[in-house]
Amino acid sequence: MYDVLIIGAGPAGLSAAIACREWNLSVLVIDEFPKPGGRLLGQLHEEPDGKWWNGIEEAKILLEKAKQLNTEIRCSISAHHIEKNDHGFNVYTNEGVFEADNLLIATGAAETPAPLPGWTLPGVMSIGAAQVMTNVHRVRVGNKGIVVGVNVLSVAIAREMQLAGIDLQCMALPALNPVTADYGNPVKVMEGLLRIAHLAPSAAIRFGSSFLKGDGAKDLAVKFFPKSGVKMWGMPIHLRKAVTRINGKNQVESVTICDISAKGEIIPGSEKTVEVDFVCIAGGLYPLAELAAVIGCPFQYIEELGGHIPVHNEQMETPVEGLFVAGNITGIESGKVARAQGTLAGLSIANRVIGTDGQLENQIQQAKMNVKTIRENATIQFHPGIEKGRNQMEETFYNILHG
């Protein structure tokens, strides 16, 4: 029986645990992965000031702090069901049932698949899979590969793979089909690319971003996008080429790539075969929120936040008493935002357990401000309308409670 059970030992879950332990709550953190740290573990990018954001080190700092506070963290535990009991929650896992008065779901995000013919072949993986192999396990996923899907996440991870000395042929779009939808639409992809343009050493893309604010300009940019792609860190990024098929018998041997129109339609006769031995598919991220659905939390679809989001307020509380959410389950943002949200959620939980306390109240106000500041200063922004999405969520919460 715990004051709070936290599902997910990533930046949000660990920060929340630390905040709860600082207020002396009894805490259990569980995570499905054998190591704590969540998706912090794979992250590695250079900030505009030239410093490296090394997720493994960031995770170590959080873990060290959690350890000092005697936080119970148990890995390799999968939660598959949650029930309400008369005082809180029963959480069903492969290691039995855990009871807690409060529950924080900090399960993060999962990758949207962008299926293509041949995508079940060994050697085809999600871009996140390649990230974990490269940076966490230090295993090469192949000798020469291609990234299918151009977005904030895939460009960042492609860079990480390059750093590790893995040869990438290029990045291109998935061929348009009913599932790949926007990921196969060059104009939509261009919008996404512009949000990371400031990180790109490529003059072409930075140049592009300065005049591409208007919709018409974006269309033009796609129309005149260079045939050879735009190079970012020496690797061509194609918006006018799409992969239509992945070929191979027992594993990936090649991909079939075509030229596409500005609308994403395949130009007949432009088919080419490119030899690769691995393929990374990047369809973007969506909040991993099934557990919140299981316990009956209402949801709201908000495109800016990445999909169906459990309804919550600024303090990370849901309308289900004792249920809190933090991190990417509340909307796709950077690990830094998740970490700040975790602290805020932890303090909110402490508030529910302890009751009114001046110092705690101050800390909550500060944590709220902190989330906002970090969001405003984010280097990697997954969606331009994040603030609008957040406001819509506030309204939804208010309407559910008072509407």
Added chain:
Amino acid sequence: MNKHRILEHPVLGKLANQKEMTFTFDGKKYIGYEGDTIASALLANGIRKLRVHEETGTPRGIYCNIGHCFECRVTVDGKPGVRACLTEINRNMVIESGKQHSTPFKPTDNEVDLPRTYSEFENIYKEEKEG
């Protein structure tokens, strides 16, 4: 087994002093590092195929590598359906790849067989009722 390892990294540094562990996959011995998942240890040994599709026999490997897609399920020390991407290797762990199954749920023409699907059951039931 270091052929596929990233031993040097400009930011993360050298990969050194790893503890080796022996395990078997489909009866063959391999060496992985302590802290490796089954998926990473096998990939480090150049093995990508973890199972075949139960019905068609087509090859499958890792896809998401974080436990969501269940594409990497293998049998570990006799326990089936274990996700290779979430399970750390142990000394002397015995891992078996997923094999092709018989297809008992496909329609059958053999009269002595029991119905294998609900629609087959419904058909037999209908015939009995009408007959």
